[in-house]
Amino acid sequence: MDLAYGPKYEAFRKEVSDFLAKYRDKAPKGLGAAGRPSKEACAWQQLLIEHGYAARTIPKEYGGYGAEPDILVSRIIAEEFSAARVPAGLQNQGISMLVPTLLELGTEEQKRKWIAPTLRGEVVWCQGYSEPGSGSDLASLQTKAVLDGDEWVINGQKIWTSTAHEADMIFCLVRTEPDKPKHEGISYLIFSMTTPGIEVRPLKTMTGHAEFNETFFTDVRVPKDQIVGQRGQGWFVANATLKHERGMLGDPSAMEDRFQALVDVMESETLDGQRAVDNPILRDRLIRLQAELAAMKFNGLRLLTCASKGEDPGVARLIVKLQSCELSHQMSALAIDAMGEMGILYDDSPYLRSHGSWQWGYMFQLGLIIGGGTAQIQKNIISERGLGMPREPKLAKAGN
Amino acid sequence: MEFGLSEEQRLLQDSVNRFLDKNVSLDRVRQAAESTHAIQRDIWSGIAELGLVGMIVPQDYGGMGLGFLDAALVQEALGYHVAPTPFTGAAILAPLALMLAGSEKQKERWLPTIASGEAVAAVAINEATGVREGAGIVSSGGKLSGKALFVMDWAEADLFIVSDMSGGLHLVSPETEGVSLQALNTIDRTRSFGEVVLNGAEAEKLPGGSRVVVERLVDAGRVMLAADTLGTGQHMIEKAVTYAGDRKQFGRVIGSFQAVKHLCAEMAASLEPCRSLVWYAAHALDAVPEDARLMACHAKSHTSDVGRFVARTATEVHGGMGFTDLLGLHYWFKRIGVNRQILGGPEQVRLDAARLQGWVA
The missing domain is CATH 1.20.140.10 (Butyryl-CoA Dehydrogenase, subunit A, domain 3)
Known part of the structure; x- marks a missing residue:
């Protein structure tokens, strides 16, 4: 157990903090997590790439910085940007999902054409995976693409396409081999969102905002060569990048910041003149969450060490999505309870606390518990892959 | 940056687990559970031979000089095997009390014999986390009175390390006049807890004792x-x-x-x-x-x-x-x-x- 990074990494940390001290005034205020980045955000991204603080391990010829992967270096960058409250590089589905996929399985031409502008924030992508009838059972997807001469003709519907209304491009799973078993009949296509026949409708959620869209395809014609990987291999193309560690290098202190905000609520909200934190039951819940947060933080450090040494952390990794989504949700729930009636205020009401962010969070985080592999799917993964338990027996004749 | 166990710590885990796999079968646990308040000498001497009883004791006093993370790994293995043996009190908290608060003479007298497993030391500190049944030891004129509940590794102890209600720490021999002992039978028959009642009992103060x-x-x-x-x-x-x-x-x-x-x-x-x-x-x-x-x-x-x-x-x-x-x-x-x-x-x-x-x- 050695929690020091050592002189080599500390020297690097100094470089990052010097950079931040020098350039922080150029950082855009409030960087949208997804969607189309502002001019300032693109300029900031460009500066970060030049210094190796974004797209660090992407080869130079594709517009990255070209450094060797080193997860501790990436972690230090994330820590320093977080500590300085300066937005890190762009994080969107194009950068986190499409770029690694192209690097691994794209043609040389695809890599040269798409990676650099995606990294610079000039090309915005959306993801076309889920369908109304294919959520947890994603491989049953029915949007079909039929080859007609030199073009795919696409018909069907996608859902949860979060940036579709702003995106230039989509990476999309479509069924191209309807007679093959479900996992073997899918192809991975990339195409422009301005192609005729695409309609995007905002999908309003329980929060009152449209964080997602539905996307409809009617005879959308896409050049034949805009496929990544082989025909029928789309399922494996989409999964190829899942083995790379993702989500570990977001803002490492985001949850701790949220907990501190919860503490602030507990120390400032009063009922009959008594602070929430002075209520023994609410306080007990707060400290419970603090302990769980500590456990997840140290679990994260353990995963980081495993990743840096190329070791498989096993169950410790598989539980992260399930546990951290639940923990975030519980933190929002406690903040609302600490506020009591004040906690139900929303939109632009008088007396509104924290811009309604706790109620918004309580609802949105329930979406996160469901999205990206539901809690129940996570439990299947933990028990089957982590504990080696048997899969549910297949029905005699499985539907597609 | 390394959040994990060292090679030595993994080897320590392996050797403890090997010993416990071999010597603490379910049948052995069952048998031990029939006599909770007797030390299972084969297991106790086995873990002493592995050096575990003196694992946190400095090498100068016959121990291994290891840290709490090492100790936690051993404790984890003992829990995994529901090992019917003293440890938390006798091998960790008792030597720790002596290391932190004992005089040089007390350390020389007790740490080597504790580390070797020769002396089993029980620890009475439960009242420091809350008092029930009017328990609590009071020190007055060099003598101790009152009772301590849930004394850890109570059975067959050669020595009691007792905290009083003002943070003082004392060594009490079970043979001393004014000491009476009563076993407490908990649901867990793999470890021994008991009560120590002191009635003006002679005790030896640990000079460094404090809250x-x-x-x-x-x-x-x-x-x-x-x-x-x-x-x-x-x-x-x-x-x-x-x-x-x-x-x-x-x-x-x-x-x-x-x-x-x-x-x-x-x-x-x-x-x-x-x-x-x-x-x-x-x-x-x-x-x-x-x-x-x-x-x-x-x-x-x-x-x-x-x-x-x-x-x-x-x-x-x-x-x-x-x-x-x-x-x-x-x-x-x-x-x-x-x-x-x-x-x-x-x-x-x-x-x-x-x-x-x-x-x-």
């Missing part, structure tokens, strides 16, 4: 109990997974039903982060003084809550068999139940955590 030292003993004890529950819970999950993979109902192994395997996933998902929490809490005792007290609270309270969930859920996965004595699963269930309450239950420990952060006066 701060007693707090340190409590913190170390809480981390050890958390580590014990971690190992005990891990074993229960493994048992549940194995059983669910064998047991058939409705023509399938029950582990293929999501209702069953999701219980197993929930157990693993809640226990696995406890491992990192316990590691860090133990490491903090060794090396991060500003975090040590709060993390000991978190490790103890959180692992106790998760432990209770795992204990009941793993039993439930075993169905009716889990409820019987036949599988012996209840030894693990009960050990977790005892770890939860000793040195403060979760709510009491969280109150301490609140005090540490200035949330309670």
Whole structure:
């Protein structure tokens, strides 16, 4: 157990903090997590790439910085940007999902054409995976693409396409081999969102905002060569990048910041003149969450060490999505309870606390518990892959 | 940056587990549980020979000079095997009290014999975390009076290390006049707890004794109990997974039903982060003084809550068999139940955590 990074990494940390001290005034205020980045955000991204603080391990010829992967270096960058409250590089589905996929399985031409502008924030992508009838059972997807001469003709519907209304491009799973078993009949296509026949409708959620869209395809014609990987291999193309560690290098202190905000609520909200934190039951819940947060933080450090040494952390990794989504949700729930009636205020009401962010969070985080592999799917993964338990027996004749 | 175990620590785990796999079978546990208040000398001398009884004792006093993380790994292995042996009191807290508060002479007299396993030292500090039944030892004119409950590793102790209500620490020999002893029978028959009643008993003061030292003993004890529950819970999950993979109902192994395997996933998902929490809490005792007290609270309270969930859920996965004595699963269930309450239950420990952060006066 050695929690020091050592002189080599500390020297690097100094470089990052010097950079931040020098350039922080150029950082855009409030960087949208997804969607189309502002001019300032693109300029900031460009500066970060030049210094190796974004797209660090992407080869130079594709517009990255070209450094060797080193997860501790990436972690230090994330820590320093977080500590300085300066937005890190762009994080969107194009950068986190499409770029690694192209690097691994794209043609040389695809890599040269798409990676650099995606990294610079000039090309915005959306993801076309889920369908109304294919959520947890994603491989049953029915949007079909039929080859007609030199073009795919696409018909069907996608859902949860979060940036579709702003995106230039989509990476999309479509069924191209309807007679093959479900996992073997899918192809991975990339195409422009301005192609005729695409309609995007905002999908309003329980929060009152449209964080997602539905996307409809009617005879959308896409050049034949805009496929990544082989025909029928789309399922494996989409999964190829899942083995790379993702989500570990977001803002490492985001949850701790949220907990501190919860503490602030507990120390400032009063009922009959008594602070929430002075209520023994609410306080007990707060400290419970603090302990769980500590456990997840140290679990994260353990995963980081495993990743840096190329070791498989096993169950410790598989539980992260399930546990951290639940923990975030519980933190929002406690903040609302600490506020009591004040906690139900929303939109632009008088007396509104924290811009309604706790109620918004309580609802949105329930979406996160469901999205990206539901809690129940996570439990299947933990028990089957982590504990080696048997899969549910297949029905005699499985539907597609 | 390395958040994990060293090569030496993994070897330590291997050697402890090898010994316990071989010497602490379920039959052996059953047999030991028939005589809770007798030291199982074969197991005790075995772990002493491995150096574990003196593991945190400095080498100058015949120990191995290891840290709390090492100790937590051993405690975890003992919990995993529900090992019927003194350890938390006799091998960790008693030598720690002497190391922190003993005079040079006291250390020379006791640490080598404790480290070798020759002397078994029990520890009476439970009242430092809360008083029940009017317990509590008072020191007056060099003599001790009052009673101490839930004295750890009580059975056949050669020496008692007793904290008084003002933070003083004392050595008390069981032969001294005015000392009477009474066994307490808990649900956990793998470890011995008892009562020490003192009536003007002669005692030898540890000159460095103070509230701060007693707090340190409590913190170390809480981390050890958390580590014990971690190992005990891990074993229960493994048992549940194995059983669910064998047991058939409705023509399938029950582990293929999501209702069953999701219980197993929930157990693993809640226990696995406890491992990192316990590691860090133990490491903090060794090396991060500003975090040590709060993390000991978190490790103890959180692992106790998760432990209770795992204990009941793993039993439930075993169905009716889990409820019987036949599988012996209840030894693990009960050990977790005892770890939860000793040195403060979760709510009491969280109150301490609140005090540490200035949330309670």
